[in-house]
Amino acid sequence: MSRKISILGATGSIGQNTIDLIRRDPAGYDVVALTGAGNIAQLAEDAIALRADVAVTARENLLDDLRDALAGSGVEAAAGAEAITEAATRPTDWVMSAIVGAAGLAPGLAALQQGGTLALANKESLVCAGALMLGEAKRHGATILPVDSEHSAVFQALVGEDMAAVERIIITASGGAFRDWPLEDLPNATLDQASSHPNWDMGQRITIDSASMFNKAMEVIETREFFGVSPESIEVLVHPQSMIHALVGFCDGGLMAHVGPPDMRLAIGYALHHPQRAHLPVERLDLARIGQLDFTAPDDARWPALRLAREVMAAGGLMGAVFNAAKEVALDGFIAGQLCFTQMAEIVEEVLDARAEEAAQGRGRDAMTLDLVAQADHLARKAAKAAIQKRAG
Numbered sequence: 540m541s542r543k544i545s546i547l548g549a550t551g552s553i554g555q556n557t558i559d560l561i562r563r564d565p566a567g568y569d570v571v572a573l574t575g576a577g578n579i580a581q582l583a584e585d586a587i588a589l590r591a592d593v594a595v596t597a598r599e600n601l602l603d604d605l606r607d608a609l610a611g612s613g614v615e616a617a618a619g620a621e622a623i624t625e626a627a628t629r630p631t632d633w634v635m636s637a638i639v640g641a642a643g644l645a646p647g648l649a650a651l652q653q654g655g656t657l658a659l660a661n662k663e664s665l666v667c668a669g670a671l672m673l674g675e676a677k678r679h680g681a682t683i684l685p686v687d688s689e690h691s692a693v694f695q696a697l698v699g700e701d702m703a704a705v706e707r708i709i710i711t712a713s714g715g716a717f718r719d720w721p722l723e724d725l726p727n728a729t730l731d732q733a734s735s736h737p738n739w740d741m742g743q744r745i746t747i748d749s750a751s752m753f754n755k756a757m758e759v760i761e762t763r764e765f766f767g768v769s770p771e772s773i774e775v776l777v778h779p780q781s782m783i784h785a786l787v788g789f790c791d792g793g794l795m796a797h798v799g800p801p802d803m804r805l806a807i808g809y810a811l812h813h814p815q816r817a818h819l820p821v822e823r824l825d826l827a828r829i830g831q832l833d834f835t836a837p838d839d840a841r842w843p844a845l846r847l848a849r850e851v852m853a854a855g856g857l858m859g860a861v862f863n864a865a866k867e868v869a870l871d872g873f874i875a876g877q878l879c880f881t882q883m884a885e886i887v888e889e890v891l892d893a894r895a896e897e898a899a900q901g902r903g904r905d906a907m908t909l910d911l912v913a914q915a916d917h918l919a920r921k922a923a924k925a926a927i928q929k930r931a932g
């Protein structure tokens with residue numbers, strides 16, 4: 540029997556890897572909704588090929604282009620953020636949440652409210668509103684499965700284990716594009732240099748976040764939210780080969796590591812077939828040929844983002860939303876050439892300091908609502924833009 544699925548962020552790197560897997564078994568899936576933003580040609584091509592019920596672009600000004608591209612196919616066209624959230628509410632068994640940024644939060648929540656399975660690549664949802672996401676999943680009997688490679692690895696290492704026996708969770712970090720650069724060269728890192736990852740083929744934003752270590756900072760918070768462990772029990776280990784994705788340390792001193800090629804179809808496929816395992820078209824690692832795997836401790840001076848994540852977890856409340864929003868605006872600033880590479884962390888720290896008191900209010904996890912998160916996000920974006928302007932002027 541085929542399963543009803545939707546893919547939010549279908550035109551992106553995770554979305555396309557997901558489509559690659561489902562295309563290998565056309566009879567296995569009944570595609571309900573595909574969403575994208577600017578890449579109308581890809582969205583329409585996939586929606587037609589997969590016979591989706593509806594294709595949605597986030598950009599209202601592209602609705603006519605989408606309609607034209609879908610003409611005669613029988614696929615419904617829609618546009619706008621609300622239309623994406625509406626599409627996410629259509630009944631399915633499985634939804635991939637792979638929109639980039641805080642824009643993925645509302646559609647992900649809407650999908651959870653239908654009570655099915657949400658495969659979560661959009662780490663920003665847990666960073667901004669972990670309590671809300673987990674609360675809604677519980678209330679509606681929905682399941683969240685991790686797609687981020689480290690969190691999929693931890694999840695797999697925990698199968699059959701008692702959380703009380705978990706002493707620590709170690710997530711690995713490649714170190715990104717500038718792992719070995721002299722510190723004094725970092726301010727001169729260019730957009731092109733930051734947009735190239737040593738191991739993974741991903742969207743531009745997460746690739747730059749890997750270079751700045753903001754990706755790992757977000758993943759530390761994501762680990763805390765997903766697995767409910769204390770911040771002190773989460774460690775980051777620099778591992779340049781990106782083959783060990785995470786390790787779980789137990790109370791007997793044993794470590795369970797998840798090892799696999801740097802190919803997101805492994806984590807996506809695990810979430811797609813869970814609780815079974817299925818054959819996946821990824822490389823089989825030949826460890827004898829690889830010969831050596833390397834590990835080092837992260838350098839705090841090179842990657843201030845990791846310290847900021849610890850501060851965010853200590854503050855609690857809405858600080859995750861503030862952190863993510865400030866980071867998104869700082870990243871926009873770097874991409875637009877308004878900020879140099881190292882100024883991204885300066886902007887985020889400035890915004891965290893400025894908004895710390897308000898954001899930490901209402902710390903109670905039950906008090907978190909989408910409106911409160913949206914308000915914290917809005918004010919943090921405003922503060923980050925002002926901080927960038929101040930530097931420019």
Ligand SMILES: NC(=O)C1=CN([C@@H]2O[C@H](COP(=O)(O)OP(=O)(O)OC[C@H]3O[C@@H](n4cnc5c(N)ncnc54)[C@H](OP(=O)(O)O)[C@@H]3O)[C@@H](O)[C@H]2O)C=CC1
Nearest residue numbers: 548550551552553575576577578597638639660661741742
């Ligand atoms: N890429 C990877 O391997 C990994 C990604 N992740 C996470 O998965 C998520 C997706 O990452 P990735 O696939 O790399 O990102 P991409 O930039 O490749 O794709 C992002 C997707 O979101 C769409 N999109 C962009 N802006 C909006 C918006 N405002 N509203 C709705 N949709 C929008 C894009 O549409 P369009 O392209 O049409 O403009 C595209 O479909 C991120 O949260 C990332 O952190 C986690 C682990 C690994």
Ligand SMILES: CC(=O)[C@@H](O)[C@H](O)COP(=O)(O)O
Nearest residue numbers: 687688712713714715749754
């Ligand atoms: C594939 C994936 O999960 C990314 O989040 C990856 O972890 C990025 O690599 P870094 O380890 O460089 O952040």
Ligand SMILES: [Mn+2]
Nearest residue numbers: 687688689758
């Ligand atoms: Mn990751």
